[in-house]
Amino acid sequence: MRAAEVVALPAFSDNYIWLLRDPETGEAAVIDPGDGAVALAGLKARGWQAKQIFNTHWHPDHVGGNAEVKAATGCTITAPAAEAARIPAVDRTVAEGDRVQVGALDGEVWEVPGHTLGHIAYVFREAGIAFVGDTLFAMGCGRLFEGTPEQMYASLQRLAALPGETRVYAAHEYTLSNARFATHVMPEMTAITDRLTRVEADRAAGKITLPTTIAEERDSNPFVRAGNAAEFGRLRAAKDSYRS
Numbered sequence: 001m002r003a004a005e006v007v008a009l010p011a012f013s014d015n016y017i018w019l020l021r022d023p024e025t026g027e028a029a030v031i032d033p034g035d036g037a038v039a040l041a042g043l044k045a046r047g048w049q050a051k052q053i054f055n056t057h058w059h060p061d062h063v064g065g066n067a068e069v070k071a072a073t074g075c076t077i078t079a080p081a082a083e084a085a086r087i088p089a090v091d092r093t094v095a096e097g098d099r100v101q102v103g104a105l106d107g108e109v110w111e112v113p114g115h116t117l118g119h120i121a122y123v124f125r126e127a128g129i130a131f132v133g134d135t136l137f138a139m140g141c142g143r144l145f146e147g148t149p150e151q152m153y154a155s156l157q158r159l160a161a162l163p164g165e166t167r168v169y170a171a172h173e174y175t176l177s178n179a180r181f182a183t184h185v186m187p188e189m190t191a192i193t194d195r196l197t198r199v200e201a202d203r204a205a206g207k208i209t210l211p212t213t214i215a216e217e218r219d220s221n222p223f224v225r226a227g228n229a230a231e232f233g234r235l236r237a238a239k240d241s242y243r244s
Helices: 036-046 066-073 081-086 149-160 175-185 190-204 214-220 229-241
Strands: 005-011 015-021 027-031 049-054 076-080 092-094 099-102 105-111 120-124 129-133 167-170
Touching: 005 036, 005 167, 015 036, 015 129, 015 167, 027 036, 027 099, 036 049, 036 066, 049 066, 049 099, 076 081, 081 092, 149 214, 149 229, 175 190, 175 229, 190 214
Parallel strands: 027 049, 049 076, 076 092, 129 167
Antiparallel strands: 005 015, 015 027, 099 105, 105 120, 120 129
């Protein structure tokens, strides 16, 4: 497996901006810089030079810092072609099957609609990592702001087919509320109730709960475990109105 360095930068109330670095070449990229100041401070603290930004979708908490980071670093901004008109300072648009590079790290672009219609993920198979934005969360998934249950279910099933050891870097710290909902709807599953206990302890200690892995999500994410799109849709609607 190819080595890769990934760092979480907390932003806003519950976002994560991710830094990805190829240790072989030293090249770095920023994924979904909603806050430019946070991204730049994170790079400076590590002495990393960002040559690229990767956006997963158009929402401002993921792209709001694009212009600031680009102005400071001269980096290239890559964004989903279907949403480029809504994303600041884009240099390159990508769609299903395109590839991205961070030094020697080679990534695939996957279209994973549901949260938004043009949402993409960046999957680095050799490094065993995936940046999934707001599609797949630890024990949860994104709201259906633009897409359909069928689209999101297909996107989740596609991601869930990755190797179990794949590390999943989602863009929000939603795991505790997701775990409480999962326990609410599947209280008989020890994989879920045990994970809630671990997540409660981690959050009480101030630890982040990401990355997760594909294997963990297969075991304890009710949205991934749904048997079909209709069941997924019922779960998503229930989560939308759930109050832990």
